[in-house]
Amino acid sequence: MNTILVVDDDSHIRKLIRIYLEKSQFSVVEAADGQEALELLSHTKIDLAIVDVMMPRINGIELTADIRSYMDMPILMVTAKGESKDKVRGFNAGSDDYLVKPFDPVELILRVKSLLKRYNKISSNVIHIGGVTIDLGNLTVVAAARTVELKKKECELLFALASSSGQILTRTQLIEDVWGMDYEGDERTVDVHIKRLRERLESIPELVISTVRGLGYRLELA
Incomplete structure (x- = not known):
């Protein structure tokens, strides 16, 4: 069971967040400042x-x-202020996500789960699939004596696919995993990055990124 720290000087807000987190099977500890x-x-x-x-x-x-x-x-920042400067200060300090009061508790839970999912994948850093090693820390894919260097988003995208190897991931799932829930760009961003990723992985034919029409993408071993 994941333990969530809720830090807020308003005891009513802490109680509300605790209720919803505990309903979602999280353990909760509180701090007033x-x-x-x-x-x-x-x-x-x-x-x-x-x-x-x-x-x-x-x-x-x-x-x-x-x-x-x-x-x-993972750190989710919550505030009553919605100005962009507060968001910038929060992200510059190192927060992963941002939510403005008053918020929907259901959205809060979704963001918490999304952050934990992203963090768990990133914290593992290395995935071995077949004879291929995907290293998120070094942004590399290694197979035998071949090494391919990737850009950050390309590697995160490949890492997300490899974390669910053999399963179909929709464009929406990939955007949430790689770009975050607040991403406001077009889903075609995923298609562009997949195209570049396929080009970079031409020297590693062991990995195949398949398009599942109308659904999304799936990583498979050749």
Whole structure:
């Protein structure tokens, strides 16, 4: 069971988030401000943090930056302010996603699950499929003595496909996995990256990215 840290100085908001998280089978710990959160993080294993921006003592921006200085974990920032400058500050501090109050609790749960899914894939860093190694940290694909270097999004896309090898992933699933739920671009972005990925993998014929018409893409071993 994943443990979620909820950091907010409003006890009613913490209670609401706790109820929905626990209904979705998450374990929850709470902190009323950034200082309490850091104390909890020093002795409690946390899988994801939901952090409010406006808090006493240590605010959400400072807390996020502190966490990022020594720990790699998903951080979802929540705030009552919707201005772009607050989003920029949050992302610059190291948050992975952003949600504006008042929010739909169902959307909150979806974002938490999406972040955990993305983080779990990224944290594993290396996938071995057949005789091929996909290394997300080094952005490489290695087969025997052949090494292909990829761009970041290309490697993340291949990693997402390899994580569900043999299964069909829709364009929407791939966008959420690689670009995030807030991506506002066209689904054709996936098609463009798949085309480039196929070109780069010509020297590694062991991997085949198949198009499933009307559905999406599937990674298979030749």
